[in-house]
Amino acid sequence: MINTRSLGFKATLLSLLLLALLLGVWHLATLGSTPVAAPAPALTPEQTEYAKLMGKDPAALAGAAAAPAKSGFPTLAQMGAVIVRHLSQPFYDNGPNDKGVGLQLAHSLGRVALGYGLAALLAIPLGFVIGMSPLAYRALDPFIQVLKPISPLAWMPLALYTIKDSAISGIFVIFICSLWPMLINTAFGVAGVRREWLNVALTLEVGPLRRAWEVILPAAAPTILTGMRISMGIAWLVIVAAEMLVGGTGIGTFVWNEWNNLSLPNVIFAIGVIGVVGMLLDRVFAQLQKAVTYAD
Amino acid sequence: MPTDAATKTPAASPPQGQARPLGRGPAPAADRALLVQVEALAKTYPGAAEPVFDAVNFGIAEGEFVCIIGHSGCGKTTILNVLAGLEQASDGHVFMDRREVVAPGLERGVVFQGHALMPWLTVRQNIAFAVRSKWPGWRAAQVGAQVEKFVGLVGLAAAIDQKPQALSGGMKQRVGIARAFAIEPRMLLLDEPFGALDALTRGTIQDELLKICAATRQTVFMITHDVDEAILLADRILLMSNGPRARVAEVVVNTMARSRQRATLHHDPQFYRLRNHLVDFLVARSQALSHGRAPSHPPEVRPGLAPEPEPAGAPISPPHVLPLQRKA
DSSP, X not given: OHHHHHHHHHXXXXXXXXXXXXXXXXXXXXXTTSOOOOOOOOOOHHHHHHHHHTTOOHHHHHHHHHSOOTTSOOOHHHHHHHHHHHHHSTTOBOSTTOBOXXXXXXXXXXXXXXXXXXXXXXXXXXXXXXXXXXXXXXXHHHHHHHHTTSOGGGGHHHHHHHHOOHHHHHHHHHHHHHHHHHHHHHHHHHHTSOHHHHHHHHHTTOOHHHHIIIIIHHHHHHHHHHHHHHHXXXXXXXXXXXXXXXXXXXXXXXXXXHHHTTOHHHHHHHHHHHHHHHHHHHHHHHHHHHHHOOOO | OOOGGGGSOOTTSOOSSOOOOOSSOOOOGGGSOEEEEEEEEEEOOTTOSSOSEEEEEEEEETTOXXXXXXXXXXXXXXXXXXXXXXXXXXXXXXEETTEEOOSOOTTEEEEOSSOOOOTTSOHHHHHHHHHHHHOTTOOHHHHHHHHHHHHHHTTOGGGTXXXXXXXXXXXXXXXXXXXXXXXXXXXXXXXXXXTTSOHHHHHHHHHHHHHHHHHHTXXXXXXXXXXXXXXXXXXXXXXXXXXXXXXXEEEEEOOSOTTOOTTTGGGOHHHHHHHHHHHHIIIIITTTTTTTTSOSSOOEEOTTTSOOOOOTTOOOOOOOOOOOOOOO
16 A cells, blocks of 8 residues: 555656656747847838738737747747636637637537447447347458448548538548447457356346346446447547548647647647547546446 | 247146155155156267267156266266256257256256356345346335345345455355245256365355255255265265266165254264265266166165175275366
8 A cells, every 4th residue: 555655656756757857848949939039120100001001000010020939839938828818718709710629629529429429329239239149240240340440531531422511521430430449349248248147147037138238238348348438539539630621610620720820839739638638538438447347 | 949938837836845755765756746857868969979968867856856976078067957948958858847848947046057146246136136037026125025035044144235256155156046046946956066165165055055955845956076965965866977878877865864964974874885885886887887888767776775785894984085077
């Protein structure tokens, strides 16, 4: 107990040190890019005039010019400011191209939930059938083997053509990439249920529905949950790429737009958010997995 | 799969635990109503040249405790599985209450070799699963009462809300026995239930089983490798010859009073006569009776009671542990 605690303490300490090291390297690397508070070059009268004509505030423009290059890699301070700005108002909505990062995330999560949910609705019952019937397993195996290795994004053109709706195509791509791990793990788990538990159910004349629900499902649940966890990981990887392609809303679109704006702080912030949300999703499934795992 | 209607307990079946004479050696099987009748049973596994066993004939009377002993590979477990309805024989029939057994059924409770408890359920839930299967209409309180009664019977009331993982091997096997008893089957099938247990635990559970069987007048068919266990528990002991073409070669009637107890068993000279007979069969005779050389209709013998010509002054061999092969 003391050993594990001190191990945990050491690990935390080391993690913090590594973080400090990374931030330090970042700080040193961006130190040179900060202009040494060069006096703002005064705008010529023509420039002022032009700015006024364009409806901009000449004073602000001067300030912006004085600021370090906006397109460059941000310093830690700038990064911090961006993070604070995003986190302080995550849900603002100023039209299609300017939404808070929380809203964008909500769109992405919604798509993942829909595509993933539909995949689970198909994969788990189908996996049950495949797992229980050797005939179904053999008949469907070639299809699964061929379809499984296809990159989900390769489906995108076909989806866009047939569905004719970019948002639904994104959901479809999530659906297709979540399907296989859940299907295969469910079939594997169901086929591997111990003979003796099935024999118990047989000698007790347990009907097929109750057998599936009370014997096979709990027995296969850890394997099924593993498949669901893998699927969720893949879905979260794919949603970013899919949204970059289809545009509209979502965290992937946000990353792509900020890249077009050459706003690296925003891109970096979005990358961090994608990582944290992915980790949280994985944690949720790890907890679910723990809840259904039984020691034998 | 044939319908299980054929194996359901008929409504007109005699009530459970019918009175049977106690306090003396059991009457010959032929005198009593046979609950189970096994006729010319045979099993050939695919690809095998000879059947594992053939022409297996025996009967089990209501309320009788029957043990079957034989070397590994003679098909004991297969016979039990056929009785349970989990396996189909290649030839021959099993009748219970004059209805052929073709599928598993609730009137036959099975205690599996490995306890076969569901590890995600507690002891209570494991047994409740069986109780709800037998009486789907019961209310939760009724199910609970039945579960607690049988958990108490095997002395596990304190561990009722534990998962099997937290129990010792002996406790798990007790739960398995409680689960089989809780559905109050007409016949209980035990597949070497104590094989994996140490000798002390085994003894305790044997006593418990003996007590419960005496209280419920349960009909039991049990596989064992342990000669002493068979003498302690069984009214009749079926001796199987070696495979292939194994048969029930002999039916040994337990000539000791039914009130026998584990603690005093080995003080009775009769115990050694029985024991020697069984050991002699397993060590010397069972091999010679393989390949169908055993009679298809086994004779009933009563070692020590029937005038068995014993060599004068034959020393009573001391109790020793019989080196029997364990089941693979």
